[in-house]
Amino acid sequence: MLTISQALVVLLIFLLTVQFFKVQRARKHFPPGPAPLPLFGNLVHLNFQFHRDLLMELAKTHGNMYTLWFGWFPVIILNGYQAVKDGMTTHPEDVSGRMLGPFFVAMAKRKGVILASGHSWKQQRRFSIMTLRRMGMGKKCLERRVQEDASHLVEFFMSLKGRPVDPSFPLFHSISNVVCALVFGYHFSDEDKTFHELISATENIFRFVGSFLHQLYDLLPWLMRCLPGPHKQALSSYDVLSSFARKEIRRHVERGIPDEPQDFIDFYLSEMEKSKDGAKPKYDEDNLVHIICDLFLGGSETSSTTLHWGLLHMVVNPDIQEKVQKELDAVLNPSQLICYEDRRELPYTNAVVHEIQRFSNIVSVGMPRVCIRDTTLLGFPVKKGTVVMPNIASVLYDPEQWETPRQFNPGHFLDKAGNFIPREAFLPFSAGHRVCLGEHLARTELFVFFANLLRAFTFRLPEGVTQISTEPVCGGTLQPHPYRICAIPR
Template structure:
C-alpha cells in the first residue's frame, strides 16, 4: 500500500518481523476467544442485528453492501478495539471511506507508477495523493485508539487485541531485537481491520446475489435449514454439520467468486529453482490462488456455479485439497476460522428469515465482477428481503409450546 513500510505489520512483512507479529497475532486472537463460543456469541449477536436491519425494510429494495460491511466491521472492531462502532458515527464513516479508497487505489495504474517511481510520484498530483491522505487517516485512527487504551487499560486484564499488544510491548521493552512497538501496532491494526472486513463482506455480497439469481438453490438451502433448525433457536456454527447442502453452497461461492485477485505476497528467502526456473533470493512471489480454484483437473465444471463440487454421491459434504481461498501453509490467513464462522452464520440467518428476490421491474442481475480493487466485488445491486412465513411444522411446535 502507498507509503507503507514493507517490514511492518503482518500482511506485507517478512523475516523476523513477520514471524513475531504473526505468532503473537494468532496467540492473542485465541486468547480473545477465536474458535470458542464467546466469539461465536459475538457473531450471532451481529447476525441478529443484520436480520433486524433487513426486517426494518419490510421487503423494500435495499443495497446489501453497507449492512454487510458494517456487520463484519462490528465483529472485528470488537476484537481489536473492544467495542463496535455506531454506523452513524462520522469518524467511523470516514474510516470506512478511506479503507474503500485504499482498496480501489491498490490495483490502479497510479499505484503501479508510485511503486516504480516513488521518488517522483510524491511530488506529482493525482489520486495517489488522496491515497496517502487516506492511509494517514487510517493510521491516525489507530494511534488515537492506542492512546485511549493506554489511558484506560488495566495491565492484568487485557480486554482486546490492542491491550494484549501493549502488554507485549511492555514485556519486550528491554529486548533490543523485539519488533513490538506502537508503530508496528498501527500497521497490525490496519492489516487485521481491512482483512477482516473487505473480503468477508464481498463474499457475502456474492452469496446473496447468487441466491437471487438461482432461486431453486435458495429454496433448497431454506428447506434444509428449516428441517435442521427451528426458528425459535439460534443457528450455531455446529449446525453446519447438519447442513451439507448449505455448506456446499457457501464453499462453492468462495470458490467460484474468489474475492482476491492474488494470494498474499511472499519473498524468496534464498536462491531456488522451481520447475526448472531460477528464482533469486529476495524475489517477490505472488501466488495465483485462482489457478487451484479453477483447475479443470480438480473441478468438474470449474467455470460454473455448481454446489455439487462439494457433495459426494450420497449428498455428504466434503472439501477438496484444491479449495484454498484463505491460502495455505505458513501464510494462511490468521483469521480464517473467524471468517468461516461469520460467513456461515450471517448467510444462514438471512436465508432462514428472508426470501431474497429481485426488485419490481428488475429482470436480472449482473454476475460479472467489478475489477480494479483489492477485493473482487459484484456490480452494485439491490434486492428485496421478504420475511418468510413459518413452516407448518414450526407453527405446530409453537402451538404445542404455548399449550
C-alpha cells in the same frame, strides 16, 4: 553538433537498449515466458493490470510456471492447483517473504503482518495468532459475538419490510463490528461519523490497489510522488486508519492496562510493557498501529465482500436459495441459534457457502511472495530474492480439479449421497506460511451470517428489475457491481 534534446533522445535510446539486452541475458536464469519489451517489460501484455484470466491464458502457452517482467523486474507466476500447492507448500519457509512495491512500502512502512517480512513479521504474526486464540478464535465465546452481529443484521433487514436496499454497507458494518469488538473492545453504531470515515478510507485504498495507477506508481515511484492523483488520496486514506488506531491506543493507555486484557490492544500493550527492558523491544506502537489496520482492512473487507457476492448468487439462482432454505427449515428449530458446528448437519448450505468463495473469489491473483533463500520451485532452481506470485484464481477455476469451474455449482462440494466433501483445491485463504491468519474467524462469520439471513429471508430483485451483473469490478478486491435487493421475511 547535437542539440540538447537530440542528445537526450540518443541517451534514452542507448539506456533502453542496454536495459533490453540485460533483461534478455537475465531471462536465461528464470522460467520461460513472453518476451519483455524495453522499459515496460510484459506490462503491455497484461494491459497494465494483473488480471487473473490473462495470467491463465498465458499459462496455456508458457506452462504453469512462467516469468513476467515488470520493467526490468522479474516475477515468477504459478498457475493451477498443482503448481500453486507445490510452490507454496513444498518449501514453505523458503517462499515466506513478502514482495512490496514502492506504494505498499510508502503505505505500511514494512510494519504489521500483511505487508511485513523477516523476523519482525514472524514475531508479529505469531503474537497475533496466539492473541486471537486467547480471545476465543475457534471457541464459543467468539462465536457468540458473531451470532450477536448476525442477529443485528437480520433485525436491520427486517426493519426494511421488503423495501429495496443496497446490502453493501449493512454487510460491511456487521462484519467489521466483529473485528472492532476484538480489536477495540466496542461496536460502532451504523450512524457513527467516525465509522463512515473509516469505511470511506477503506474503499479508497481498495479502489486504488490493483489499478493502472497503482502499477504506474510501482514502476515510476519517483515521478508519482511529485504528482497529484488517486495515489495521494489512497495514502491519505491509510493515514486516516492509522490516526484512528493511534487514538485508540492512547485511549487504552490512559485507561490503563487491566489485569485481564479485554481486547487485542490490551494484549499488545501488555506485551509491550513486558518487553520494554529488552535491548531491542519486539513490540512497539508502530507495529501495533499497522496490525490494527491489517485486522480492520483484512477482517472487514474480505468477509463482507464475500457475503455481498453470496446474496447476489442467491438472487441469480433462486432454486439454490430455495434448497438452502428447505435444509435450514428441516434441520434447525426456528428459535435455535445457528452455530458454526451446525454446518455438519447442513451439508448443502455448507457447500453453497464454499461455492460462493470458490466461484466469486475476491482476490484477483494473490499477494506476491519473495524467496528468502535459494530454493527450488517445481524442480527449477530459484535464487534468493526472486518474487513468486501464486495465481489463486487459477486454482479455484482449475478445470482438472472442478467439474464445471466457470459455473456456480454447489455440487462441487457434495458427493452423490449429498454429503459435504472438502476439496484440496479449495484455497481461497492461500497456502503455506502466509495463509490468512483469520481463516477460522472468516469461515465462522460466512457460515453463521449466511445461514441466519437465508433462514429469515428470501432475497429477490426489486420489482421491474430483471437483470443483474455477475461480472466483478476489479480493484484491491473483486467487488460485485452495485445492486439493490429486497429481503422478503419468510
